[in-house]
Every structure is written in C-alpha cells, then in structure tokens.
Amino acid sequence: YQRIVLASRPQAEVKPEHFRLETVAVPELADGQLLIRNHYLSLDPYMRGRMNDARSYAAPQALGETMIGGTVGEVVASRHPSFAPGEFVAAMGGWAEMAVSDGAGLRKLDASGVPLSAHLGVVGMPGMTAWYGLNRILDLQPGQTVCVSAASGAVGSAVGQLAKLRGCRAIGIAGGQEKCDHVVRELGFDACVDYKAGNLRADLKAAAPDGIDGIFENVGGEVFDAALARTNPFARVALCGMIAGYDGADIPMRNVRLLLANRITLRGFIVTEHLDCWPEGLAELGALVAAGRLKYRETVSQGLASAPEAFMGLLKGRNFGKQLVKLV
Numbered sequence: 592y593q594r595i596v597l598a599s600r601p602q603a604e605v606k607p608e609h610f611r612l613e614t615v616a617v618p619e620l621a622d623g624q625l626l627i628r629n630h631y632l633s634l635d636p637y638m639r640g641r642m643n644d645a646r647s648y649a650a651p652q653a654l655g656e657t658m659i660g661g662t663v664g665e666v667v668a669s670r671h672p673s674f675a676p677g678e679f680v681a682a683m684g685g686w687a688e689m690a691v692s693d694g695a696g697l698r699k700l701d702a703s704g705v706p707l708s709a710h711l712g713v714v715g716m717p718g719m720t721a722w723y724g725l726n727r728i729l730d731l732q733p734g735q736t737v738c739v740s741a742a743s744g745a746v747g748s749a750v751g752q753l754a755k756l757r758g759c760r761a762i763g764i765a766g767g768q769e770k771c772d773h774v775v776r777e778l779g780f781d782a783c784v785d786y787k788a789g790n791l792r793a794d795l796k797a798a799a800p801d802g803i804d805g806i807f808e809n810v811g812g813e814v815f816d817a818a819l820a821r822t823n824p825f826a827r828v829a830l831c832g833m834i835a836g837y838d839g840a841d842i843p844m845r846n847v848r849l850l851l852a853n854r855i856t857l858r859g860f861i862v863t864e865h866l867d868c869w870p871e872g873l874a875e876l877g878a879l880v881a882a883g884r885l886k887y888r889e890t891v892s893q894g895l896a897s898a899p900e901a902f903m904g905l906l907k908g909r910n911f912g913k914q915l916v917k918l919v
C-alpha cells in the first residue's frame with residue numbers, strides 16, 4: 592500500500608519536496624492487532640506545527656515516518672478481540688492507505704448515522720473544537736455577540752452555528768466574498784466580514800454595532816487585532832489557532848493593551864486534552880447533523896498522492912470547508 596512520509600522539514604512555506612510517497616508491504620498482524628483500510632484522511636492545520644523540530648504541546652513528527660493524521664476506515668482483518676472485519680473506526684491512521692493498530696484510541700463509528708467523512712469534521716475533532724471553545728470557554732448568554740475567524744472552515748462554521756443555536760449573534764470573518772456569502776446564507780450567521788476586502792476594521796464595526804462579547808480565534812495577527820478592537824468590557828477569548836503564523840509569517844498585534852483596558856479573559860486550549868468531553872459533545876453534534884440543524888461543507892481531493900497539494904492549499908485558504916482526502 593502507499594503512504595506519505597515527512598522527507599524534510601520546511602523553514603517557512605511547505606513545498607512538495609518536504610513529502611515523499613512510498614510503497615510498503617502490508618505487515619503480518621500480531622496478536623491484538625487489526626488492519627484498517629483508510630477511506631478518508633483528514634488534513635488539519637496542526638500538521639504544519641508537527642513538521643517543525645520545535646518544542647510545542649506535542650512532539651515533532653519524525654522524519655521518514657508516515658505523516659500523522661486522523662482517518663476513518665474499515666477493519667479488514669483483525670486479531671483483536673474487540674474489533675471485527677467490516678466495522679468502521681476513526682483512528683490516527685496517518686497519510687496512508689492502510690494502518691495497523693493495537694486498538695488504542697480507536698473510536699467505533701455507526702456508519703448508518705451521519706456520512707463516514709463527517710466523523711473527521713463536524714462530528715469529529717474540528718466539531719469538538721468548536722463545541723469545547725464555545726461551551727466551556729466562551730459560555731455566552733443569549734443575545735451576546737461572538738466573532739469567529741476562518742468562519743467558513745471546519746471549526747469556524749460549527750462555532751457560528753452552535754452560537755446561533757444558543758441564541759447568540761454570530762459574526763464571521765473569512766477570506767473572499769464567496770466564503771462570506773456561504774457563511775451568512777447557508778450557515779445562518781448574522782454577518783460575515785471579508786478580511787481580504789481591505790476594510791476589516793470598519794466592516795467589523797458595522798457588523799457588530801453592539802461590540803463583541805466573545806472571540807473564537809482561529810487566525811491571529813491582524814484579524815485577531817481587529818476583533819479585539821471591538822470587544823466589550825469583560826469579553827472572553829477562546830484562543831484556538833493562529834494559522835496566519837504557521838508558515839513562519841509575523842503575526843503582529845497592536846491592541847494587546849485592550850486585554851487590560853477591557854478586562855478580558857483569554858484562554859488557549861487543545862481539544863485533544865479534553866477527551867472527557869468528547870462523548871457528550873459528539874453525541875450532541877451528531878444529533879444536530881442528523882436533524883439538519885448543523886450544516887457542513889467539505890473539500891475532497893482524490894487519492895493519497897493529492898494530499899501534499901491539498902495540505903498546502905489548506906494553509907493558503909484554498910479549501911472551502913473541511914479538507915479531506917478520499918482514499919477509497
């Protein structure tokens with residue numbers, strides 16, 4: 592089967608030569624192991640951080656090893672007592688067509704409920720990120736205003752919709768008119784500001800005339816700065832991501848003083864450190880999707896070999912909704 596390994600570490604922008612496609616033999620299963628055929632691979636911004644050899648909340652991706660990644664797939668062979676061929680599981684199967692697992696960390700999926708791919712997005716890690724940041728950090732009251740950046744993306748799209756279900760006002764920030772139109776018309780946000788239109792501060796002021804009570808931050812830099820400028824006293828910030836800086840670009844902030852002036856509470860979080868919340872959150876997200884009350888959009892690239900290009904696109908905003916690679 593085929594897999595993609597990290598060939599070298601990028602200094603700034605990710606390039607195709609940082610990856611290498613390899614063909615490897617399917618290993619014999621040992622007792623307690625199972626073999627999974629991966630149907631979809633999830634591409635996520637955190638993978639950029641793992642490509643660096645830097646101290647962070649997680650260890651770096653090893654050179655020459657299969658790139659880390661969340662997958663959903665079908666068990667095709669098993670010597671594990673709890674898993675049988677034909678079952679579907681979510682796993683950290685990596686950038687590969689197949690994965691061997693000892694069962695640790697696997698999540699069995701009910702393939703009859705929501706589509707398989709959604710378990711990597713709105714009913715998976717990104718959905719839980721939105722759920723956790725909104726419910727456990729921002730915890731806004733009905734009528735309060737939340738502002739979310741990368742609003743058309745996997746996490747952001749869920750944040751605004753869940754906020755609306757709580758009775759909040761949801762303001763998005765996204766790149767380009769097409770994404771902004773989608774966020775308002777399809778996802779039901781109250782407004783969405785195009786940060787590429789060159790009028791971010793004034794447009795945000797018009798979109799949030801009563802100020803912002805909660806920021807769900809995915810981008811950092813100027814985008815975060817503009818939202819901070821509109822905060823009300825005692826606003827909260829769920830600091831989820833700062834994608835504008837992942838390729839090494841500076842993400843300057845001028846409004847740091849507002850953290851003090853507006854007595855803001857800011858908390859960064861890593862969703863995989865809160866696994867105790869996942870059963871409750873995933874059940875809620877799954878039910879909302881099944882009922883048609885939580886919408887999602889996907890960008891799907893075809894075949895493992897397309898993963899590097901799709902990943903580079905994700906870091907440049909070429910994806911529109913959850914970025915996936917279809918492997919089967």
Ligand code: NDP
Binds near residue numbers: 742747831832861905
């Ligand atoms: P998305 O589906 O939102 O895709 C990334 C989007 O980020 C792009 O489509 C683009 O949207 C935007 N973007 C990319 N580069 C820039 C840039 N230079 N400036 C501004 N926007 C940019 O990805 P996810 O929903 O998976 O992730 C969103 C954020 O959440 C990321 O920062 C990620 O690291 C973070 N995250 C954090 C987790 C945690 O536990 N803390 C868990 C999961 C995700 P546009 O075209 O609108 O600019």
